[in-house]
Amino acid sequence: KQEVTQIPAALSVPEGENLVLNCSFTDSAIYNLQWFRQDPGKGLTSLLLIQSSQREQTSGRLNASLDKSSGRSTLYIAASQPGDSATYLCAVDSGAGSYQLTFGKGTKLSVIP
Amino acid sequence: DGGITQSPKYLFRKEGQNVTLSCEQNLNHDAMYWYRQDPGQGLRLIYYSQIVNDFQKGDIAEGYSVSREKKESFPLTVTSAQKNPTAFYLCASERGAGYTFGSGTRLTVV
Numbered sequence: 001k002q003e004v005t006q007i008p009a010a011l012s013v014p015e016g017e018n019l020v021l022n023c024s025f026t027d028s029a030i031y032n033l034q035w036f037r038q039d040p041g042k043g044l045t046s047l048l049l050i051q052s053s054q055r056e057q058t059s060g061r062l063n064a065s066l067d068k069s070s071g072r073s074t075l076y077i078a079a080s081q082p083g084d085s086a087t088y089l090c091a092v093d094s095g096a097g098s099y100q101l102t103f104g105k106g107t108k109l110s111v112i113p
Numbered sequence: 114d115g116g117i118t119q120s121p122k123y124l125f126r127k128e129g130q131n132v133t134l135s136c137e138q139n140l141n142h143d144a145m146y147w148y149r150q151d152p153g154q155g156l157r158l159i160y161y162s163q164i165v166n167d168f169q170k171g172d173i174a175e176g177y178s179v180s181r182e183k184k185e186s187f188p189l190t191v192t193s194a195q196k197n198p199t200a201f202y203l204c205a206s207e208r209g210a211g212y213t214f215g216s217g218t219r220l221t222v223v
Contacts, residue, residue, distance in 0.1 A: 034211050042216060043119075043203055049211040089156075091212070100146070100171065101212060105155045 002027045002094050006104035013080055014112050021075040021107045023090030028068045031095025035064050035075050038087045038106070047088075048075070080111045115140045119204050119215035125223045126191065126198060134189045134218045136204035143208055145187040149173060150201040150217075159202075162187055191220060198222055 003026045013019050023033070032051045036044040048057045048064040050073070056065040063076040077084060087108045091101040117138045126132045138145065147159040158171030162181040176195025181187055191198045199222050204215040 032211070036214070041201075041219070044205075044214040046211055046213065091156075093212075100158045100161060101156075103156045105153070 002030075002092055002102040004090060004092050004102050004104040006088075006090055006107050008107060009105065010108040010110075012110040012112060015080060015082060017080050017111075018076070018078050019080055019109070021077070021088050021090075021109070023073040023075070023104055025071045025073075025092045025102070027094065028071050029094065030068065031093045033064075033066055033073050034091045034093065034101070035062075035073075036089040036091060038089060044089065077109075080109075082111045082113050085109055085111050117204055117206055117213055117215035119202075119218050121218060122216070124218055124220045126220060127223060129193045131190055131192050132220065134191070134202055134204075134220070136187045136189065136215060137185055138187075138204075138206045138213075139185060140206055140208070140213060141184070142206035142213070143184070144206060145181070146205040146207075146212075147171075147177075147179065147187070147189045148203045148205065150203060156203065159189065 035047040050066040061078040087106040148156040162168035
């Protein structure tokens with residue numbers, strides 16, 4: 001059964017700092033991996049989707065990488081801003097009839113002005 | 114704009130009462146999902162549906178029921194058999210290019 005781990009569970013950084021969030025998964029046979037953002041009491045907002053054949057995806061100040069062989073993905077946030085404060089969730093779609101995402105428990109990010 | 118609409122945003126349930134959470138999408142997605150989110154436990158799958166008139170149990174289906182009579186709609190009923198229903202419920206849909214989530218319904222037992 002696929003398991004997804006996110007480290008660290010919480011992170012506090014000063015504004016302007018570049019940072020990396022980590023996600024690891026136990027089964028490398030994945031269909032895709034998706035990073036989400038969740039603000040308190042809100043739903044999930046999709047940030048980046050990486051297909052299994054891709055190595056990375058970029059959107060603005062965000063860059064996500066995928067290394068299937070080692071079971072790892074990273075989310076890089078450049079020049080962090082207070083508005084980036086949220087919980088970031090990594091989710092793995094194992095495809096092949098699994099019909100569900102496996103989520104990590106998230107990293108709670110606080111960007112201090 | 115296309116998206117997923119969940120209602121209500123907040124819902125209160127009395128002991129022994131059934132309540133229904135609404136989920137509607139206009140993305141023309143075939144698959145729809147219900148997840149439950151509890152603090153410290155991440156998201157867990159309750160039910161999913163790949164096509165109209167068909168649905169499957171997820172990891173924590175006990176005490177819940179669903180229907181899929183229309184492609185756009187996937188309501189979730191929390192029955193009195195669900196002993197600990199207080200949680201945040203999220204609906205999602207997908208069509209092979211990533212998942213889209215609704216804004217959630219917070220259910221509280223009073």
